[in-house]
Amino acid sequence: MDLRDLLNxxxxxxLARPVRTALTTLGTVLGITTLVITLGVAATAGNQIxxxxxxxxxxxxxxxxxxxxxxxxxxxAVDQVTRLRGVTSAAAVAETKKSANLSVRSNKIIDPTRVTxxxxxxxxxxxxxxxxxKGSMIxxxxxxxxxxxxxxxxxxxxxxxxxMLGITRPDRAPAVFIGKHAYxxxxxxxxxxxxxxxxxxxMVPPTIGKRFGIKDVTRVLINTSxxxxxxxxxxxxxxxxxxxxxxxQVIAPPSPTRARDAVQNDVxxxxxxxxxxxxxxxxxxxxxxxxxxxxxxxxEIGLRRSLGAARRHIAAQFLxxxxxxxxxxxxxGASLGILAIVAVSAAKQWTPVLDLRLALIAPLAGALxxxxxxxxxxxxxxxxxxxxxxx
Amino acid sequence: MPEPxxxxxxxxxxxxxxxxxxxxxxxxxxxxxxxxxxxxxxxGSGKSTLxxxxxxxxxxxxxxxxxDGIETTTLRDGERTKLRGSRIGFVFQSxxxxxxxxxxxxxxxxxxxxxxxxRERRNRRARALExxxxxxxSHRVDFLPDRLSxxxxxxxxxxxxxxxxxxxxxxxxxxxxxxxxNTGAVLDLFDELRGQGLTIVVITHETEVSDRAQRxxxxxxxxxxxx
Ligand SMILES: Nc1ncnc2c1ncn2[C@@H]1O[C@H](COP(=O)(O)OP(=O)(O)OP(=O)(O)O)[C@@H](O)[C@H]1O
Ligand SMILES: [Mg+2]
Numbered sequence: 074m075d076l077r078d079l080l081n082x083x084x085x086x087x088l089a090r091p092v093r094t095a096l097t098t099l100g101t102v103l104g105i106t107t108l109v110i111t112l113g114v115a116a117t118a119g120n121q122i123x124x125x126x127x128x129x130x131x132x133x134x135x136x137x138x139x140x141x142x143x144x145x146x147x148x149x150a151v152d153q154v155t156r157l158r159g160v161t162s163a164a165a166v167a168e169t170k171k172s173a174n175l176s177v178r179s180n181k182i183i184d185p186t187r188v189t190x191x192x193x194x195x196x197x198x199x200x201x202x203x204x205x206x207k208g209s210m211i212x213x214x215x216x217x218x219x220x221x222x223x224x225x226x227x228x229x230x231x232x233x234x235x236x237m238l239g240i241t242r243p244d245r246a247p248a249v250f251i252g253k254h255a256y257x258x259x260x261x262x263x264x265x266x267x268x269x270x271x272x273x274x275x276m277v278p279p280t281i282g283k284r285f286g287i288k289d290v291t292r293v294l295i296n297t298s299x300x301x302x303x304x305x306x307x308x309x310x311x312x313x314x315x316x317x318x319x320x321x322q323v324i325a326p327p328s329p330t331r332a333r334d335a336v337q338n339d340v341x342x343x344x345x346x347x348x349x350x351x352x353x354x355x356x357x358x359x360x361x362x363x364x365x366x367x368x369x370x371x372x373e374i375g376l377r378r379s380l381g382a383a384r385r386h387i388a389a390q391f392l393x394x395x396x397x398x399x400x401x402x403x404x405x406g407a408s409l410g411i412l413a414i415v416a417v418s419a420a421k422q423w424t425p426v427l428d429l430r431l432a433l434i435a436p437l438a439g440a441l442x443x444x445x446x447x448x449x450x451x452x453x454x455x456x457x458x459x460x461x462x463x464x
Numbered sequence: 465m466p467e468p469x470x471x472x473x474x475x476x477x478x479x480x481x482x483x484x485x486x487x488x489x490x491x492x493x494x495x496x497x498x499x500x501x502x503x504x505x506x507x508g509s510g511k512s513t514l515x516x517x518x519x520x521x522x523x524x525x526x527x528x529x530x531x532d533g534i535e536t537t538t539l540r541d542g543e544r545t546k547l548r549g550s551r552i553g554f555v556f557q558s559x560x561x562x563x564x565x566x567x568x569x570x571x572x573x574x575x576x577x578x579x580x581x582x583r584e585r586r587n588r589r590a591r592a593l594e595x596x597x598x599x600x601x602s603h604r605v606d607f608l609p610d611r612l613s614x615x616x617x618x619x620x621x622x623x624x625x626x627x628x629x630x631x632x633x634x635x636x637x638x639x640x641x642x643x644x645x646n647t648g649a650v651l652d653l654f655d656e657l658r659g660q661g662l663t664i665v666v667i668t669h670e671t672e673v674s675d676r677a678q679r680x681x682x683x684x685x686x687x688x689x690x691x
Contacts, residue, residue, distance in 0.1 A: 075585055078576045089564040376560040379521065380624075381549015381577040383542055459521040463556070 074386055083393035086366075094398055097362040100355025101402025101439045102409065107348035109410025109435050110417075115341050117418055117426040132161075133267060134306050135324040136293040136313060145320045146290040146313045148279050151199050153312040154293065159301030164205030165290040166268075167197040167279065172287045177275055178250040179238040191237050194274040195251060197282025205294040206265040211235075213243035213260030216278045220259075224280045228256045231272040232263030251275065251285070268294060302326050352442055355402060359446035363395045367454045374454055375462030388455035395447025396440050403439015407432055467533050469632050469663045470495035470518060475527030477513050477686075487513040488524070489686040495665060497631075500658045502677035503667045510686040511667045512636060518665060519634050520548040532631055549578045553625025557637035559617045561609040567620045568592050568605045574627035595623040599653055615646025622653060626662075633657070635666045639673055651676050 087094050138145050146165065154163045177193045200217050203210060216227050228249060230240060240247050240258055248255045256277070265271055282288065293313060297305045306325035310318040367374070374387055411432060418425035470493065477488040487510040495501055505511050516522035517529060520536060523544075529536050531551060536544060553574075561570050571592040575584070596602055599619040609617055618638060625633055639647040651673060654664055658678075666673060674680050680691045 074577055075582075078585070082576065085565060372558075372560055373562060376556075376562075377573075377577070378545070379519065379548065379552075379554045379560075380574050381545055383545045383577070386577060460516050463521065463560075 074382075074389075079386070079389055079393060082390050083397060086370075086390065086394045087397055090366075093362065094401075097359055097398050098355075098402035098405065100351060100358040101399050101442055102355075102406040104348050104351030104353075104355045104442070105403050105406025105435050105439050106409045106413070107344060107351055108438070109407050109431060110413045111341060111344035111348055112431055113410060113414035113425075113427065114417055116428060116431075117414060117423050130326050132297045132299055132302055133326060134295040134297060134302055134309060136295065136309050137322040137324065138289070138291050138293075139320045139322065145317045146293065148199055148290060150290075150313045151201065151293060154295055154309055155201070157305060157308055157312055159297045159305050161296045161298055162201060162204035162207075163293060163295045164202040165199040166202070166292045166294060167282055167287045167290050168194065169287050169291070172196065172282075172285050175251055175275075175285060177234075177238065179240060179247065191234070193234055193237070194270070195282075195285055195287065196271065196274050196276055197279045197287045198276050199279070202271075202276060202294075203262055205296060206262075206268045206271060207296065208262050208265035208271075211261045211263040213258070215260055215262065215276075221278050221280050225278070226254070226256045226281060227259045227278065228281070229260045229262050229276040230258055231265075231274045231276070232261055233272040234275060235261045237273070249275070251277075254284070256281070352438070355399075356442045356446040359395050359398055359443055360449060363391060363398075363447050363450035364453065366394075367391060367450045370454075371457065371462050374457055375459050375464075378457075378459035378462060384455040387457075388451040391451040391454050392444060392447045395450065396443040399443020399446065400436055400440035402443070403436035406439060407435035410435065466497055468494045468496050468530075469499070469532060470665070471528075471530040471533075473528040475517065475524045475529055477510075477517060477522070478525045486686050488517070488683075488688075491527070491686075491688045493681065493688060495632075495663060497663055498658060498661055500654065500664045500676075500678045501666070502674035502680045503665065503683060504669060504674050504680060504691075505683035507669075509683045511683055513686075514683065514688070515634055515636050515665070515667050518632075519552055519554060520544045546578075550628065551631045553622075553627075553630035553633045555618070555622055555625050555633065555635040555638045557640040559609070559621045559641075561617055561620060561624075563609055566606045566608060567596065567601065567612070570609065570620060571595055571624045571627055574624045578628060591627060592623070595626045596620070598626060598657075599623045613646065614642045615649045618642060618646070618650050619653060622650070622657075626657070631663060633662055633664045635664065637667055637669075639668070639670060644672070647672065 148165055151163050151165045154160055172195045174192050175195045176190055178190050200215065200221070203215050211232055215229055216225070220227050230238065230249070238249060240261070243258050243260055247258050249258055262276065263272065293309070295305060295309060302325055306323045310321040310323060314321060377387060411427060414427065415425050472491050472493040475488060475491040476486065479485040479487055491514070503511050503514060513522065517524050524537060527537070531547065534547065536547065539547065562573070565573070568589060572588050575588050593602070593605060596605055599622050601616060601619050601623060604612060604616060609620065612620065639650055642650065654666070655676065658664055666677060668674050682689050682691055
């Protein structure tokens with residue numbers, strides 16, 4: 074038997090009673106729609122949550138020193154924090170209200186009309202700052218322990234600050250004036266992932282900072298490995314300043330709200346079960362109607378047998394009819410589900426996450442439901458004796 | 465002497481019951497090519513049982529049945545199905561046309577289960593139209609069966625039976641549902657087909673039908689007697 078003939082006969086059988094076929098698909102449509110919506114909305118919503126609670130914020134701890142607590146944290150206390158298990162990088166930062174508005178000037182006057190005097194923030198930092206802000210040196214390098222020991226008059230400028238000051242080539246050792254004093258720019262720091270405002274700042278070693286009244290550590294930036302933030306937030310104050318923990322305020326990422334996640338998972342599981350139940354109901358529906366159809370078409374089965382149809386031809390036709398019915402339900406269900414996901418996303422202003430695999434698997438799942446549902450009726454049809462069928 | 469289309473030897477069909485029903489009892493029968501045979505007999509005598517056996521729809525309990533020289537009683541289900549599809553055309557009392565398919569599609573259905581290639585499949589409609597022409601139904605090709613008269617329906621069913629050139633046309637009460645005018649038309653068609661060389665076996669209880677046949681056998685309580 075030609076496969077096209079088989080398909081032709083199955084389609085004709087399906088379309089002979091279009092209303093009944095349409096009603097038969099309803100259960101499958103319902104099941105597939107529910108499943109596609111549940112999986113699709115979960116994926117879409119999941120994406121939004123990941124967008125908000127990303128890895129960066131989950132591993133960021135900041136310790137603020139209270140304003141009135143002078144010298145609560147020593148500069149070298151940062152090393153104690155770095156030693157803690159779970160800390161990937163840390164740096165101390167000092168700034169005051171005054172240091173936030175210092176006049177900084179580049180020494181090269183290329184264009185006399187250009188204003189080279191800029192009001193910039195000057196901060197003193199420990200040497201590990203680039204790592205602590207997850208930035209990178211765009212040019213040159215950051216000051217190190219050597220610079221501190223020699224009390225070198227060096228500074229590093231943020232990326233935007235460098236642009237404002239017209240500094241392009243730190244390898245030529247350009248100088249900037251902070252107030253009256255000249256300092257050598259040894260690097261440009263950019264691409265910060267936290268403390269992005271440092272892009273418009275001038276960073277100086279603590280040894281220089283004293284001259285501008287930025288002497289005491291005001292903030293410690295800590296990065297932890299994933300999952301360690303909670304622990305580090307508790308340990309950091311003691312490590313930084315034993316006995317002065319009360320003066321320190323720790324800003325840690327919100328701990329994951331597992332309770333709410335669990336509820337959401339329960340709801341999802343409920344809908345998945347609902348979808349699966351609908352599919353089973355759909356399968357029973359298809360099985361039922363196909364069985365009725367088989368019984369109604371006994372004479373047709375007999376006729377086909379008399380025309381030379383083997384048992385497998387009869388079975389194949391009814392199986393294909395129920396599979397096509399299921400497939401139709403799957404296609405309609407997948408379409409409705411995707412429409413619903415798009416609608417929900419539009420209403421919540423989410424970006425819909427449409428998994429292509431879901432769009433392909435859903436109709437196939439419908440077809441599978443139809444196939445399984447058709448097994449028993451097809452078997453019944455194939456088992457029929459031609460004599461009995463023609464009686 | 466030509467090879468008989470049908471050769472029955474000592475054929476018996478018993479239905480398991482208490483006591484067993486012997487619907488056919490030790491039947492001997494030969495039907496030669498171009499024979500036009502009528503099987504007559506009272507109700508419940510075993511006519512349909514005989515036709516089912518002849519049509520390979522049923523297997524005898526014992527005895528031998530050869531069709532075109534091929535012994536069928538030892539064949540397996542699948543092989544009998546193939547033989548049935550290729551050598552036997554059926555005409556039923558109740559026509560058995562598919563209600564949702566046009567006359568041409570109904571006729572084409574006869575080739576669906578024995579198609580042997582794409583070319584044959586492509587010319588199927590042409591052959592169906594030819595068969596419909598043979599039964600004088602060219603003007604009803606695209607009608608649905610329920611728009612046809614009884615006689616036209618039976619002629620469409622005969623066209624379907626003729627598709628693929630069977631060796632044997634088996635008819636169970638082909639005029640049972642027809643009025644006398646339509647019966648006459650179908651019988652004229654049988655005469656014509658027989659003239660074209662077809663072998664026809666007709667079950668009937670109508671003398672009008674059996675009188676037109678060239679040969680007549682009678683079954684009484686499963687026993688077959690030539691008249
Ligand atoms: N499957 C069966 N099981 C038991 N007995 C059967 C079966 N089929 C037929 N019979 C019996 O076999 C006998 C012959 O039946 P058959 O159908 O061949 O009669 P018939 O000559 O065609 O009668 P009618 O003219 O009424 O159609 C009857 O007595 C019937 O009851
Ligand atoms: Mg009968």
